[in-house]
Amino acid sequence: MLNYIDLFAGAGGLSEGFIKAGFTPVAHIEMDKNACLSLKTRISYHYLKSQDQLEIYYSYLRQNISQAELYSHVPSHLLKSAIQAEISDLSIKNLFDRIDNLLNGGKIDLIVGGPPCQAYSLVGRSKINSLGDQHVSTDIRYELYKQYGRFLQKYQPEYFVFENVLGLRSAEKGQLLLRIKKYFEKECGYKIDWRIVNAYEYGVLQLRKRIIIIGKRGLDPFEYPEFERVRRENSWNVKESLFSDLEPLSVGEEKHYSLYKDLPVNSYLQKHGIRSEVNFVTQHITRPHNSRDLAIYRLAIEKWEEGERLKYPDLPEELRTHRNLTSFLDRYKVVDPDGLCHTVVAHIARDGHYYIYPDKNQTRSLSVREAARIQSFPDDYFFEGGRGAAFKQIGNAVPPQLAFVIARKMKELLLEKPVNEFYLHPYTTSPAESVGAH
Missing domain, CATH: 3.90.120 (DNA Methylase; Chain A, domain 2)
Structure with a gap:
């Protein structure tokens, strides 16, 4: 079964789409306490679904049992896969150690995620600029793509998916995106390409444009994947x-x-x-x-x-x-x-x-x-x-439906064959999925 790490995971919108497409999460890293708890609660849902014990989860939603009791029904290593931490020079060795323990000698197929977008957005940049001319270039959030790159250097997945706001394209008059491209290619060994996607074209009832960067290991040119559009029915509003x-x-x-x-x-x-x-x-x-x-x-x-x-x-x-x-x-x-x-x-x-x-x-x-x-x-x-x-x-989330469309295409690239639409519990394996198992 194909797996992935989700960086800057938020509440798990991106991850939800990849799980629905049949990927298994190895780890989610998120600094916000509440978002990390949301990840653990969703991990509980997926595990209990795989065990035909969803009534326990529904009891939690009905407020009949506590969060602690819900989590008591889930293996500890799954809950530990939601890691509350800021990704920084100080934390990264510890994060690698924790992921290595979760991997238990396996390899990573894919890394997904996108650094917090506030520093790249037009509004965020105007606020940063108001603090001083040098603040944009020294704001630590501008450098988070390099922390993302350190995970690529460490685990060397075949592909990665990097999502962010349109402001990334215009930040520093376009120079930031060029620096990111150069960094991923020269320092990490990944050829990248990017497109602007609008979520409504993929089944989300929202006008939401985002940049999706795809990276492939090695420096040979590759064809950016064509995500399958979802036909909007007239009754959908x-x-x-x-x-x-x-x-x-x-x-x-x-x-x-x-x-x-x-x-x-x-x-x-x-x-x-x-x-x-x-x-x-x-x-x-x-x-x-x-x-x-x-x-x-x-x-x-x-x-x-x-x-x-x-x-x-x-x-x-x-x-x-x-x-x-x-x-x-x-x-x-x-x-x-x-x-x-x-x-x-x-x-x-x-x-x-x-x-x-x-x-x-x-x-x-x-x-x-x-x-x-x-x-x-x-x-x-x-x-x-x-x-x-x-x-x-x-x-802050990536719409799960958009993430699902992206995930299906990434699965095709990794397996080098088309895939049919299906849902697979992330903590079970079927013979059909053994191709991607490690």
């Missing part, structure tokens, strides 16, 4: 495909355990495996809002229903909090119910102004579960750490 079977919410309401509406499962949820196998969903929770925000949200929805987007200067003077009428004019944004959502980012953890639910009967921002569905996370995916931590993890 945010309101009908993602929101229609979820219970309505009031402002600030928290339905940690919520039954689905009594409706047939729609084709989108069914095709992408988002609906849970049980009749309930968790973390359908939304934040409270003050009267001013709610008034603005109602105006934004009314504007949307008239076919327009609310701009900040459109607000009555009594609803404005500042005098800047020339920048960030779309700070209040309604999610398009009839099409695709705009990009979900980690800022959703701070406020919901950019993610307004598209219905005056539920004037509020998105719930955690609605945001997770927009990112294509399955309904049984649980995000640890509370509402704000969950929003942050969701906004």
Whole structure:
């Protein structure tokens, strides 16, 4: 069975797609405590699924058992594969030792992941620049690709997948991407190529552009893989495909355990495996809002229903909090119910102004579960750490559906043959998969 290491793993969106495609994770490395716990909880799900013991996991989702009790049913070496650590010069030897123990003499087929994107994003760079002219070049996050490269040097997988924001392309007027290319080729021995992908072309109901760098060991030219696009059915949209079977919410309401509406499962949820196998969903929770925000949200929805987007200067003077009428004019944004959502980012953890639910009967921002569905996370995916931590993890994640499409193609490259769509539990082996076993 083919395996991989996930660096800068977050809550595991990228990993979820690779597991669904039949890869086995050796290790996930993530510095955020809550995201690392989410990884352990998802590891518990996959292990218990492989053992036909999912009722234990569902008991946890129902809050009938504790996190400690859930983890007690999972082999310790699997839980230890989610490593909470910052990847740095100080930690890397210890990380190598821990991965070597998990590998037990085996080899790594693939490394995936992408360093935190804030330093590469346009907004992140403007904040860094405000700290001083030299800060961009010395900010440690700019150098994290080199830490990624040290794992390539150590484990020498056949391929790697490096995901990041579009700002990587323009950082330092394009020089940063050239330096990354040179580093991976000269220092690590990998030929690389990259493309911009938009998640909606691969089955995600969201406009989300990202750079995907693929590296192949050796310096011979290689053909960048063509990821298989998913045909979008006419009925697929945010309101009908993602929101229609979820219970309505009031402002600030928290339905940690919520039954689905009594409706047939729609084709989108069914095709992408988002609906849970049980009749309930968790973390359908939304934040409270003050009267001013709610008034603005109602105006934004009314504007949307008239076919327009609310701009900040459109607000009555009594609803404005500042005098800047020339920048960030779309700070209040309604999610398009009839099409695709705009990009979900980690800022959703701070406020919901950019993610307004598209219905005056539920004037509020998105719930955690609605945001997770927009990112294509399955309904049984649980995000640890509370509402704000969950929003942050969701906004930072690679959509699992996009990751799955990438993973299927990487599997073809590694096995050098086409693969059929299937789901294989990551902690079991079948004869069909023995080709990639070590």
